[in-house]
Amino acid sequence: MIGPKGDPSEIQIRTREMHRIAEEGIAAHWLYKEKKAGKDKLDESLVWLRQLIETQQDTKDPREFMDTVRVDLFPDEVYVFTPKGDVKALPEGATPLDFAYAVHTKVGEHCVGSKVNGKLVPLRYTLRQGDIVEIVTSPNQHPSRDWLKIVKSTRARAKINQWLKVEERARSIELGREMFEREARKYHLNPTPLLGGEELKKIAADSGFSGGADDLLAAIGYGKSSAHQVLNKLAPNALLETPEKPRSTATRPKTADGVRIRGVDDLLVRFARCCNPLPGDPIVGFITRGRGLTVHARDCLTVAKSVLDRERLIDVEWDVEEPGKRPVRIAVYIGKDRPGLLSEITGAISARNGNITKAEVTVTDDRRGINHFVIEVADLRQLQDIIAKIREVKDVINVERVRGL
Numbered sequence: 001m002i003g004p005k006g007d008p009s010e011i012q013i014r015t016r017e018m019h020r021i022a023e024e025g026i027a028a029h030w031l032y033k034e035k036k037a038g039k040d041k042l043d044e045s046l047v048w049l050r051q052l053i054e055t056q057q058d059t060k061d062p063r064e065f066m067d068t069v070r071v072d073l074f075p076d077e078v079y080v081f082t083p084k085g086d087v088k089a090l091p092e093g094a095t096p097l098d099f100a101y102a103v104h105t106k107v108g109e110h111c112v113g114s115k116v117n118g119k120l121v122p123l124r125y126t127l128r129q130g131d132i133v134e135i136v137t138s139p140n141q142h143p144s145r146d147w148l149k150i151v152k153s154t155r156a157r158a159k160i161n162q163w164l165k166v167e168e169r170a171r172s173i174e175l176g177r178e179m180f181e182r183e184a185r186k187y188h189l190n191p192t193p194l195l196g197g198e199e200l201k202k203i204a205a206d207s208g209f210s211g212g213a214d215d216l217l218a219a220i221g222y223g224k225s226s227a228h229q230v231l232n233k234l235a236p237n238a239l240l241e242t243p244e245k246p247r248s249t250a251t252r253p254k255t256a257d258g259v260r261i262r263g264v265d266d267l268l269v270r271f272a273r274c275c276n277p278l279p280g281d282p283i284v285g286f287i288t289r290g291r292g293l294t295v296h297a298r299d300c301l302t303v304a305k306s307v308l309d310r311e312r313l314i315d316v317e318w319d320v321e322e323p324g325k326r327p328v329r330i331a332v333y334i335g336k337d338r339p340g341l342l343s344e345i346t347g348a349i350s351a352r353n354g355n356i357t358k359a360e361v362t363v364t365d366d367r368r369g370i371n372h373f374v375i376e377v378a379d380l381r382q383l384q385d386i387i388a389k390i391r392e393v394k395d396v397i398n399v400e401r402v403r404g405l
């Protein structure tokens with residue numbers, strides 16, 4: 001039709017069924033006319049809403065209606081249910097731990113397990129649309145730093161970090177107190193009046209700790225402050241009168257493991273198995289109550305993913321005058337297996353003074369293979385020399401270091 005001003009107009013006469021097909025069909029007429037490439041998220045949501053209304057009209061039983069539509073919700077979120085039927089919206093990939101914290105913080109903190117659709121599942125289980133989740137709790141359960149590797153929701157992660165910081169601060173205060181008391185007894189001083197006096201609060205304030213003596217003790221426990229330095233400010237004359245022999249270790253904080261810890265000389269040192277650092281690797285220390293200092297490589301995934309509390313990380317460095325042997329795992333990839341190849345690989349390791357303590361050889365049906373060796377080396381440079389030597393062997397296509405043992 002042509003309007004009064006000469007504008008063309010189109011009028012369509014159709015039944016309700018024709019209208020529904022035109023609006024929601026594969027070739028929707030209005031999309032064709034406007035030459036849209038496809039439907040955006042709003043269009044898809046409107047279509048889904050229309051279908052939801054139709055489904056509600058066709059379904060008389062409300063329970064049947066809920067069972068039909070609860071698995072057809074937005075894909076970027078997972079909608080799950082409590083045993084009472086309450087809906088909880090969680091991010092995609094969420095676990096029962098995320099659900100527990102969505103119910104209540106205390107439920108999350110004491111979560112020991114879960115049931116999904118009536119069946120026991122691990123805390124790492126990935127929830128799916130429409131799951132009915134029940135949380136099993138215990139008053140003896142508390143959050144673990146490993147939970148940070150499991151949860152997906154921002155709320156759960158924040159609550160776990162908050163609990164860990166409060167708990168680890170309390171432990172660090174206790175550890176700092178123990179370190180201070182041990183340092184005081186080395187110089188035949190009574191630590192009780194020193195810890196309870198006003199002078200310690202003054203030193204804490206002068207050092208920038210607004211929380212008083214507890215902040216200072218926590219810093220000692222974290223390894224950020226030295227018990228020896230604090231004691232020197234509290235009782236300088238007593239330290240001056242102490243013979244030089246017991247002070248020798250304080251002037252050179254060194255351990256038998258070849259790691260120097262700045263300001264601390266009485267911590268047990270162990271090396272993390274997740275990354276197994278070698279002398280020459282950039283390293284960082286993490287103070288753990290009851291287990292002393294754990295040394296990680298700076299590129300360790302445990303450190304990179306912020307699984308460890310940053311406040312308990314301290315600077316450490318290698319102090320190796322006569323390096324001992326440390327185990328390291330390597331993987332050797334074989335392009336084509338042949339007689340004598342294993343002998344050539346082990347010969348390359350021996351040629352660079354590496355000692356093999358364990359070997360695992362796997363060959364596939366197509367004569368390819370992968371060999372794992374645990375070898376003892378002195379430092380990173382020797383390991384690099386061994387890897388370079390193995391790569392010279394014919395039919396070896398790659399050699400790489402494997403973190404951990």
